[in-house]
Amino acid sequence: MLGWKFWLNICSYDPARGEQTLDPNPQLGHSAVGHRPDIDGLRALAVLPIVLFHLGVPGFGGGYVGVDIFFVISGFLITQRLLSDSHLLRFYERRARRILPALMVVLAATTAAASVLLMPLDLAAYGRSMIATLVFASNFHFWSEVGYFDEPAALKPLLHTWSLGVEEQFYILFPLFLMFAIKARRSLVVVGMAATLSFIADAWFVTRSPALAFYWCPFRAWELMLGACLAMARLPAARSWEAAAGFLLIGIAVFGYSEATPFPGFAALLPCAGAALLLHAGGMQAASPLRWGAAVFIGRISFSLYLWHWPVIVFYRYLWGEPDAASIFLLAGLTVALSTLTYIFVEEPVRTRRRVSSIARFSVVAGALGVLVGAVTLGDCPVVSRRKSLPLKQRRWTWTLTCSIATTGLPRKPQPGNFASSER
Incomplete structure (x- = not known):
């Protein structure tokens, strides 16, 4: 019944049921309570390039900038929440309900697949990365592996969780920092200065230690604080050109960047500025594509979509190598299906505190237990040799x-x- 209602809501979407946030008001800054379906659309604009980039679809060489768009959105939303309700325990409880249920389910499924499909060396590496993910430190874990017997990034099922590590570390520290800034009565100035220092450090390190600048929260914090500044600022009414400029900046990054682009640093300014412009101008007619039903649907399942897409792609590559055109469609369809089911039966019931269905309870509990067992089992998996990972059909035991x-x-x-x- 819940799934049927969900599809009805998507097909006849009512903006009043959209993303609850704080409406941009030209006189009150971003302080009026309202609902903004355009934020769901912006999430879709962030997650789709990521998925297409990871699938190897031609033309999306800069699709990885979708993560930076997510950072700006997250900074914007959590700052609004903190400004409207400064109770820290409630804030952390909401974050836990938003993130943990879906994450536990995906980790449990990924661990089960890894235990069947991965070779011993890769399984041991997976176990270590899973433990790091559970404590939201996978960004440090994957950074520490760079250049040291590094397994190919394309074959690490949990590599994408580095961004969760960055966000959660920011969520832990930023509320305390914001409280200090508010007490100093210069909240926007203090946060703006911190964002500027973070960006300067990011731009400096990106040419000297690219992996450090990419994975560490202090060098990514400016992207989240850009969204925070937008939430705190008292800005004039948005103009139509802002939405067009936002789409343009994001498009330049998605279609113009490649893996060879020094990133983040100055290159991250384009997608982040584009996201900020679209957040400010989300109610304009020029931003109406963000409110289309399909965009809102993808945005609402975007978190599950982000969690599922990478393990699905990695296991396919592990078994059969790079996907062809037909396989890309198959993988995309499977990812959307898994994400939709996770959103309907796990994310939404837990997030909205509705009476949680037996399916949701079983999924979360089983997921948590599976992850716990996997962490204990795989975290101490013995490794007898180090070998480069290859598609399974090319792998051979040394004998x-x-x-x-x-x-x-x-x-x-x-x-x-x-x-x-x-x-x-």
Whole structure:
């Protein structure tokens, strides 16, 4: 019944049921309570380029900037929440209800798949990354692996959780910082200065230690604080050109950037500025595509979509290599289906505090137990050698064959993987 109601809501979307946030008001800043479906649309504009980039769809070489758009949105929304309700325990409780249920379910499913599909070395690496994800430190974990027996990034099922680590670390520290800034009666100035320092450090490190600038929260914090400043500022009424400029800046980044682009640093200014412009001008006619039903639908499942898409792609690559065009459609459809089910039966009931269905309760509890068992089991998985990960059909065990066949011109000592002779 819940799923049927969800589809009815999507097909006949009512803006009054959209993302509850604080309406941009030209006289009151962003302090009037309201609902903004355009924020769901902006989430869709963030997550779709990420998925298409990871699927290897041509033309989306800069799709990874969708993460930066998410950062700006998150900073904007949590600051509005904190300004309207400064009770920290309630804030952290809302964050937990928003993030943990879906994360536990996806981690449990990913762990089950990893235990079946991954080879021992890769399974041990997965176990370590899962523990880091559980404590929201996967950004530090993946940063520490750079350049040290680094497994190919395309074959790490939890690599995408680095952004959750950045956000959660920001969520823990920023409310305390904001309270200090408010007491100093210069909240916008203090947060703006902190964002500026973070950006300067990011721009400096991106050419000297790119991995540090990419993964560490202090160098990404300016993106979230940009959204925070937007939420605190008393801005004049938005103009129509702002929405057009926002789409343009994001489009330049998505279609013009590539993996070779030094990032984040100055390059991150385009998608972040574009996101800020669209947040400010979300109610304008020029931003109406963000309020289309399809965009709102993708935006509402965007968190689950982000969680599911990468493990699905990684396991496919692990088994069969890079997907062809038909496989891309199949993977995209599977990801959307899993995300929709997770949103309907897990995310939405828990987030809205409705009477949680037995499916949701079972999914979350089973997910948490599965993750706990997986963490204990895989976190201490012995590793006997280090080998580069390859698609499963190309992988072979290293082994020694000893035989008594007389041969010439071959090593007399058994060699791994060689048909060599041996004296008895």
